[in-house]
Amino acid sequence: METLSIYAPKLVINREYIASGHRACSGCGEVLAVRYVCKALGRNTIISNATGCMEIISTPLPETAWEVPWIHTLFENTSAVASGIESGLKALKRKHGYIKEVKVVAMGGDGATADIGLQSLSGAMERGHDFLYVCYDNEAYMNTGIQRSSATPFGASTTTAPAGKVSMGQHTQKKNMAAIAAAHGIPYVATSCSSYPFDIMSKVEKAMKVKGPSYINILSVCPTGWRCASNLTIKLGRLAVETGIFPMYEIENGKYTLNIDLPKLRPVEDYLKLQGRFRHLDKDKTAEIQEKVLDEYNKVKRLAAGNKAK
């Protein structure tokens, strides 16, 4: 009988830092993303979490799903709280013999990141605190009932920008948070998606190795808000990447790398047609989205190619 070797390039630790039993909806891509983020972070982590779904599903007093030290205070201040944690630990190390190596992480949804918390995030990045910011981006205020945010994509119907006889729903383009983070000149920025666990984990590991602020924007599928079947979470995340709607890339010290560069992108329709939030879109609007997606995708591609040329 032949002897065999095991080739296992991708190993995942079994230890969970966000315990099962939390109250997330079935098919929640956000809690999936956070689960992988936490696996990559490991135990020596302090998390500052913004108000939103994640806090509500994981910490109904007197219960908690968190197995790492975790603090929630308000909606718009999670980066400022993380700034204080990081500075506090620095002072404790310098003055009071504190020896632990602790990773400081701030987390929030797209509303907490791109809207109400943008100022405190910008401040913390500008000041250069050594922390990772994770935005689990499900493209609307899902916790309060699917209201539009500045990260809601063009054409989506939400409860505060609903499609109607004279409205197509969201008429603005999704705010580009990765570019905003990168404009602060921070050492590491990346985008990822809840359907790509290894990508999330490797990016978190990378982010934690840099000194200074890092930012990861994780597209997190929300069946409740996107109005899709809860068994489509993984598929939709992949389609977001395969259509080019959500390119996965890294910006390391200003240099772009496109992590998944498919020879041919799928038509955006494959992604849009599975979601109720886009159901009202006609052919013209779909074509408009298609054009914009290719435009944006090619921009990232050119930025990445520019790096290679150098």
Add this chain to the structure above:
Amino acid sequence: MTSKRIGIESSLAIAEAVRLANVDVIAAYPITPQTHIVEGLAEMVANGHLDAEYIPVESEHSAMSSCLGSSAVGARTFTATASQGLILMHEVLLVAASLHLPIVMVVANRALSGPLNIWGDHSDAMVTRDSGWIQIFVENGQQAFDQVLCAFRIAEHQDVLLPTIINVDGFHISHVIEPMYFLDQKAVDGFLPPYKHPHALDPDKPVTMGCFAMPNLYTESRKALDTSLRESKKVILDTWQKFGGMTGRYYNEVETYKSENAETLLITMGSYSENAMEAVDKMQSEGRKVGLVRIRLWRPFPYTALLEAVSGAKNIIVLDRAMSLGGPPPVCSEIRSALYPQAKRPQVVSVVGGLGGRDISPDDFEKLIDIGLGRIKFGDTAETIMFGVRE
């Protein structure tokens, strides 16, 4: 132990107290009339006279939010603000109290917009009244220096663990150079034990801070916080006793000035009390039975001490340096509600004055007392008097 008497601006004396407390983190944003305090601290950090992390945040909201983070990992934390800055922080203040994070903050009290006004009154402090913080008023720079040191000991005491505000009148205290006594490092170290939060954020002992509460537990959480705040008084009084023993400067929740045998008592908070004292001196020398009561501890409210202080009086005139637009002013309504259950109640007149930095001189205080007594004489005490207002 105590320095010789030196002349210094109160804001810089406050910074010196913070330095002596060997604070670990300062997160602050500039706002008049507080800025000299944090400028002083920034300079100390820049020159290596204070080993601390100074976080130059982008707003007061982030200042207090950063304070939450640093206090939650067990670092001694200080900030200072005023006016609009304090009310921008307001949302965060409530969380600091509910999470039991013993942050110490000096507020250089200032009027609120609008119209914009950078000068002193107590409008900002009154907005913060119900936030769950321990709140103390001072009357001069020496008291500010002393109370900042006391505040760390009170806030961080294991039986308290509550954030604490020292209210310092903007300009009238913050910018005044006055003679005062400092303490040396050894004395402060003996007075102020190191800060240790019993449930700090720590990977070796993970805790979850800031859960949400359903209707079945929210009431209990609020009751618990209220109880902690009320019971903090024991530590507050004990700390002031200890401080008095060390320095000879004793403080109390309610302090009186020549109030024995007074038929009429003026009640004040903050720096204007000193002008009121001069008025009392003069009126007493003229045979008038007038005295003064000053409220030092605003939260937890000193019901018993207040009732005791006013027990012999027939008339009370309460000066508020803030309004409650459309309702009775805050200090007076507190005093009226404290007195209401008493079988024998003095007459109470409410006066609002000293808004937006308008002075009330000793002469003005005499007038103010006479106007108040006039109202009592004619049984006309329902309406608040707006002292000195031009109509």
